[in-house]
Amino acid sequence: MWAELRELCEAVDVGTPPREGAAVSVTIDGAQVKVPAGSSVMLAAARAGKAVPKLCATDTLEPFGSCRVCLVEIEGRRGYPASCTTPVEEGMIVSTQTEKLQAIRRGVLELYLSDFPPEDIEGGWSEFHETLRQVDVFSHPYRVATHHQNSPVDESNPYFLFDPAKCIVCSRCVRACEEIQGTFALTITARGFDSQVAAGQSQSFFESDCVSCGACVQSCPSQALIEKSLFEGDYRHG
Numbered sequence: 001m002w003a004e005l006r007e008l009c010e011a012v013d014v015g016t017p018p019r020e021g022a023a024v025s026v027t028i029d030g031a032q033v034k035v036p037a038g039s040s041v042m043l044a045a046a047r048a049g050k051a052v053p054k055l056c057a058t059d060t061l062e063p064f065g066s067c068r069v070c071l072v073e074i075e076g077r078r079g080y081p082a083s084c085t086t087p088v089e090e091g092m093i094v095s096t097q098t099e100k101l102q103a104i105r106r107g108v109l110e111l112y113l114s115d116f117p118p119e120d121i122e123g124g125w126s127e128f129h130e131t132l133r134q135v136d137v138f139s140h141p142y143r144v145a146t147h148h149q150n151s152p153v154d155e156s157n158p159y160f161l162f163d164p165a166k167c168i169v170c171s172r173c174v175r176a177c178e179e180i181q182g183t184f185a186l187t188i189t190a191r192g193f194d195s196q197v198a199a200g201q202s203q204s205f206f207e208s209d210c211v212s213c214g215a216c217v218q219s220c221p222s223q224a225l226i227e228k229s230l231f232e233g234d235y236r237h238g
């Protein structure tokens, strides 16, 4: 059931919010598509039926460009721009599925997996797992990191819990709290592998300014934030 539900959600999540400019014509993997000026390359790719893998982007939030999974190649441009933060330009020619891009995405996702519960990698369901399937990455060559694995689960909120072990620090919850609810209850503390989601002044969710609106839970791609009603009894990974 979850897979079907996720497919429905994915079918309508074009990665970045719609824009309303004049039509701009771009070519994505050989397919021509028109989208409003100001749209992202990611949105154009989705409209062309060439959905680019993503983690930190969702069309309910402004693009942020932190996960680097959505990189593409654009003719005449150096490097590999993030498709979620790059606006379309008339005549742009974009490739989304080259071997080089696959290798970069694989490397990025392997790093994410190195700090994810090993028992939850295969067979799990979440938007994160859908992206893993899209890029065909289910293992990593690293020692299992412990940056988030030993942090306690925050079950203080009556409606949802936060499992830091599953958090990929995409900041979608932080941005949802700000952009959708306007509450600013969440932040990302520290940097690099040590960065993590914190409620309030490193309080529990229940003690913080969180108003339990659920915007963060809905935006979370990895089920690090998950409704308690979705499981019965004690919470465990999986």
Ligand code: SF4
Pocket (backbone or CB within 6 Å): 166, 167, 168, 169, 170, 171, 172, 173, 174, 197, 216, 219, 220, 221, 222, 223, 224, 225
């Ligand atoms: S809790 Fe979820 S939405 Fe928030 S940063 Fe972690 S993975 Fe992203």
Ligand code: FES
Pocket (backbone or CB within 6 Å): 053, 054, 055, 056, 057, 064, 065, 066, 067, 068, 069, 070, 071, 082, 083, 084, 085
């Ligand atoms: S989806 Fe574009 S950088 Fe994360």
